[in-house]
């Protein structure tokens with residue numbers, strides 16, 4: 417019985433991936449030849465979609481702890497920035513952009529430069545990074561496994577939470593040297609929320625913009641009606657094996673074509689019901705989308721997303737049997753990601769659409785309820801009445817409606833930027849503020865910037881911290897002329913501006929024994945202040961193909977895939 421359910425659900429799932437039956441065979445032409453042309457993996461995203469518009473772009477590779485090699489692009493600055501890439505000591509605030517399921521980083525770059533998020537951010541003074549999840553076209557390598565090996569696909573979004581995102585954050589943080597602003601769409605919001613709730617990324621994330629946020633998925637609208645999902649989910653992995661889920665693959669497309677030819681199965685309506693009606697997509701952009709997407713994910717991930725839909729809870733992958741769960745987690749049920757663990761002062765911007773069938777407003781309400789302990793003022797919510805899932809990535813007017821808000825939101829964190837650039841120097845390192853510490857050699861090994869802090873750690877009562885007014889008082893250990901005295905045992909002194917300051921211990925005789933130091937502070941790197949308007953030069957259009965409205969329609973429907981529809985349907989049954 418379960419197996420029957422499984423196959424049935426699979427068919428429905430695949431049906432969801434298909435365009436109208438009249439285009440059933442068009443599937444191949446949509447994803448077939450064109451795809452091959454665009455899919456040359458030797459041409460990276462920088463070359464194909466960024467440099468062509470006159471922006472600088474660098475390709476990087478990041479290896480996750482479990483061995484996946486991910487591709488990552490950096491657009492360090494806008495078009496025509498006067499400079500030699502980040503020179504001049506001014507560090508641009510980094511933004512990391514994370515796509516959703518079944519697509520890759522290219523989706524962000526399909527509109528013209530003045531309308532796509534990464535390039536708008538670059539033109540507004542941000543250091544932009546584009547992530548590509550494991551399994552997608554440019555992230556199909558591993559230190560020891562091959563994508564043909566089923567084990568390569570033994571992961572779900574739990575692994576994106578535990579490995580992909582943390583690896584990419586570590587890398588960007590290392591390169592940029594400051595905390596990161598994050599933009600996620602769809603699954604990209606889910607994995608960030610889950611990662612944060614596990615205590616990951618929290619020290620490296622400055623703020624997050626969550627577009628079409630997905631965490632709870634109980635309410636999505638669907639013409640398929642009531643969910644009757646019961647037990648099939650456990651079996652579907654055995655059906656497909658631990659395999660790649662490639663929406664363009666042969667078995668998948670054959671199922672689709674066959675199913676859409678069934679009497680009574682109207683794939684077109686099915687799709688309409690699932691996607692939500694995207695208001696504002698350009699047909700040329702959709703053509704480009706079809707050349708580049710959808711991308712593979714793992715079947716296990718599809719199953720896990722389906723569980724996310726049905727469970728009403730944000731939990732780890734359910735192995736389908738209490739004893740299996742016990743084996744993996746030491747508990748009968750998969751552990752839950754607790755959103756209440758997300759730091760309450762993390763600045764969050766949520767934007768969701770009234771027509772979004774996947775990120776249903778009621779589920780967003782549920783997410784907001786999960787964030788109800790968040791500090792007032794740290795959570796900004798935007799509701800866009802006529803937007804559906806794809807409008808957030810490719811909408812022609814997304815710049816005016818959403819991206820300008822995102823840019824403004826990131827720009828609201830300038831003080832934070834300064835704060836995060838600021839370092840704390842524990843005086844004397846691990847030895848602390850002590851007579852035996854060679855304080856001047858410690859100080860000469862540090863770089864003190866305006867905004868940094870000194871932390872004096874010592875045994876209260878034994879020592880103290882006094883600040884002396886000038887060089888002669890310092891040389892003569894004239895502690896009687898002290899400007900200030902502290903004695904808590906853990907004192908913080910803020911280095912507010914450039915200049916030299918003198919500190920000594922106030923305990924009699926200690927200064928004379930050498931317990932004193934001179935600190936020279938230099939000007940800190942101010943965060944760049946991005947200009948408020950973005951470039952509006954208009955780029956040459958890249959592709960071709962005219963889209964008939966029916967083509968457009970099936971294309972729109974296909975986009976849904978990217979937007980998660982597959983998993984939704986999977987769950988409905």
Ligand SMILES: *[C@@H]1O[C@H](CO)[C@@H](O)[C@H](O)[C@H]1NC(C)=O
Nearest residue numbers: 566567568569570571658744
């Ligand atoms: C898949 O990964 C899980 C742990 O994440 C492991 O327990 C299991 O043995 C793996 N399966 C295969 C076939 O490698």
Ligand SMILES: *[C@@H]1O[C@H](CO)[C@@H](O)[C@H](O)[C@H]1NC(C)=O
Nearest residue numbers: 884885886887888889897898
């Ligand atoms: C240093 O500070 C002391 C105490 O405020 C003051 O008496 C002295 O004149 C200052 N010396 C110089 C060189 O400024």
Ligand SMILES: *[C@@H]1O[C@H](CO)[C@@H](O)[C@H](O)[C@H]1NC(C)=O
Nearest residue numbers: 528698699700701812957958
């Ligand atoms: C749609 O995109 C094409 C190619 O980028 C562009 O030439 C056209 O002007 C766009 N249409 C609209 C309405 O912006």
